[in-house]
Amino acid sequence: MIDYWSSNQAEIWRLLWSHAWLSVVPVIIGLVIALPLGWVAARHRWAYPPLVGIAGLLYTIPSLALFVALPGILHTRILDVTNVVVALTVYAVALLVRVVSDGLTSVSADTLQAATAMGYRPAGRFFAVELPLAVPVIAAGVRVATVSNVSLVAVATFVGTAQLGTLFTEGLSRTVNQLPPILTGILLSLVLALVLDLLIQLATRLATPWRRAEVRR
Amino acid sequence: MIGDWWSYLTDPDNWDGRNGLWANIVEHVTYSGIAVGVALLIAFPLGLWIGHTGRGATLVVGTVNASRALPTFGLMVLLFILISPHFTGKTDLPYILPVEIVLLLLAVPPILSNTYAGLQSVDPAVRDAARGMGMTGGQVLRQVELPNAYPLIMSGLRSAALQVIATATVGAYIGLGGLGAPIYDATQQGPFQDTESSHLATGELLTGAFLVAALALLIDLVLATIQRYTTSRGITGRYRSSSDLVAPSEVAVRAAEGRTDLAPGGQQVAAL
Numbered sequence: 001m002i003d004y005w006s007s008n009q010a011e012i013w014r015l016l017w018s019h020a021w022l023s024v025v026p027v028i029i030g031l032v033i034a035l036p037l038g039w040v041a042a043r044h045r046w047a048y049p050p051l052v053g054i055a056g057l058l059y060t061i062p063s064l065a066l067f068v069a070l071p072g073i074l075h076t077r078i079l080d081v082t083n084v085v086v087a088l089t090v091y092a093v094a095l096l097v098r099v100v101s102d103g104l105t106s107v108s109a110d111t112l113q114a115a116t117a118m119g120y121r122p123a124g125r126f127f128a129v130e131l132p133l134a135v136p137v138i139a140a141g142v143r144v145a146t147v148s149n150v151s152l153v154a155v156a157t158f159v160g161t162a163q164l165g166t167l168f169t170e171g172l173s174r175t176v177n178q179l180p181p182i183l184t185g186i187l188l189s190l191v192l193a194l195v196l197d198l199l200i201q202l203a204t205r206l207a208t209p210w211r212r213a214e215v216r217r
Numbered sequence: 218m219i220g221d222w223w224s225y226l227t228d229p230d231n232w233d234g235r236n237g238l239w240a241n242i243v244e245h246v247t248y249s250g251i252a253v254g255v256a257l258l259i260a261f262p263l264g265l266w267i268g269h270t271g272r273g274a275t276l277v278v279g280t281v282n283a284s285r286a287l288p289t290f291g292l293m294v295l296l297f298i299l300i301s302p303h304f305t306g307k308t309d310l311p312y313i314l315p316v317e318i319v320l321l322l323l324a325v326p327p328i329l330s331n332t333y334a335g336l337q338s339v340d341p342a343v344r345d346a347a348r349g350m351g352m353t354g355g356q357v358l359r360q361v362e363l364p365n366a367y368p369l370i371m372s373g374l375r376s377a378a379l380q381v382i383a384t385a386t387v388g389a390y391i392g393l394g395g396l397g398a399p400i401y402d403a404t405q406q407g408p409f410q411d412t413e414s415s416h417l418a419t420g421e422l423l424t425g426a427f428l429v430a431a432l433a434l435l436i437d438l439v440l441a442t443i444q445r446y447t448t449s450r451g452i453t454g455r456y457r458s459s460s461d462l463v464a465p466s467e468v469a470v471r472a473a474e475g476r477t478d479l480a481p482g483g484q485q486v487a488a489l
Contacts, residue, residue: 057434059379060379060430060433060434060437061430061433062382062383062384062386062426062429062430062433063383064383064386064387064397064400064426064429065383065386065400065425065426065427065429065430066426068400068403068404068408068422068423068425068426069422069423069426069427071408071409072218072219072222072409072419072423077409078404078408078409144285147282147285147286148285150286150288151285151286151287151288151289151290154288154289154290154291155290155387157290158387158390158400158401158404159404164288164291165290165291167291168290168291168294168295169294169390171294171298172294172297172298172390172391178298179295179298182291182294182295182298183295185288185291186288186291186292186295189286189288189291190286190288193285193286194286197286
């Protein structure tokens with residue numbers, strides 16, 4: 001195991017970095033898309049069922065099916081990494097639209113009225129009051145999306161994208177010493193999921209200082 | 218591209234035979250069904266016990282969080298390599314066992330956590346009322362907690378089924394059949410290029426992808442329909458004639474409060 005690590009260090013780092021990148025970027029893009037959609041679903045009662053319904057429908061599509069069908073829809077090449085990013089973004093949006101909408105709805109009406117009475121205009125109130133107060137709920141969704149992405153990214157091995165999943169196929173294709181690459185891949189994806197989860201929790205904590213004030217009292 | 222897909226899908230030759238699409242669908246449904254069935258046998262009673270007694274709740278939260286990070290594909294490959302040397306001769310077990318174990322690991326947490334969360338979400342006043350009426354622990358579980366928790370339990374079962382159907386596709390990589398087989402087979406033959414064999418591969422690839430997605434949606438739809446018609450009307454508030462029935466749990470609360478004026482068949486009560 002140690003031998004395997006020392007002789008393949010550069011390759012393992014490259015795969016880990018690519019895996020991390022593929023897990024995080026789709027969630028960020030997904031959040032940017034889901035924020036306005038979730039806002040619409042929270043603001044207009046009629047828009048909630050269709051938006052959340054379509055999102056739920058997208059979430060039922062198996063990842064491998066989406067990975068291989070996207071070249072047909074986007075006219076990309078089958079081995080293009082764009083397919084993987086787009087597919088994972090679709091899942092992130094599907095999950096986050098509901099979460100953003102529920103988060104915004106969870107802000108109490110009293111708070112909103114107080115903000116309005118203090119002179120906030122709708123846009124200012126959204127960014128200074130509603131969105132920050134919805135952060136804990138949204139962050140919980142972002143954690144789920146990111147951690148599940150770490151597991152989903154490995155499936156992209158089927159469409160030739162290099163990431164930690166590549167170590168699994170490498171182990172399978174070997175005749176001797178099959179275990180080191182496979183165990184390394186499993187171990188690193190677990191560690192990656194854990195680290196990303198902790199980072200999001202840390203960022204949430206930093207973004208919501210008022211919650212800590214409450215705990216201290 | 219759509220043409221490739223359509224001509225592959227509608228060619229009867231692709232559906233018949235040992236490696237045909239029908240066989241793939243049957244295999245996929247069988248593997249998924251076994252995994253979800255066994256998961257239900259394990260997770261449902263365990264969830265009921267934890268939810269009813271409140272013991273071991275941290276275990277539930279822990280397994281659910283950990284299961285999301287589970288590298289399913291890697292685990293499948295690892296188990297395959299560990300298990301296959303122990304089987305010799307003509308048997309499919311070295312392919313089936315690793316996939317079933319991983320699918321089981323995926324299916325247990327959503328069912329377990331939702332069964333637990335369902336029981337936890339029951340209004341304590343309703344539970345107390347049922348006890349106050351003299352129900353035993355088992356009766357409270359069967360007649361009050363279970364009907365109230367049912368929608369959440371079913372949604373756990375649905376998300377388990379979806380994940381299992383999606384992940385069973387990956388089993389094709391270690392040589393298992395199912396709907397992953399046409400997808401994997403086609404990716405090896407270079408789809409999305411302008412040659413005759415590539416057009417065939419494109420058709421096979423898109424057909425496999427289409428059928429997995431369709432299967433997932435169909436199963437979800439079936440389970441949603443079952444849920445709709447088996448949920449207690451006391452929960453959904455869906456009455457044939459809304460004026461002449463009272464929700465059972467509402468009756469229990471009222472009975473506990475010493476009010477007998479609203480027995481079933483009495484006046485209208487707002488849906489819960």
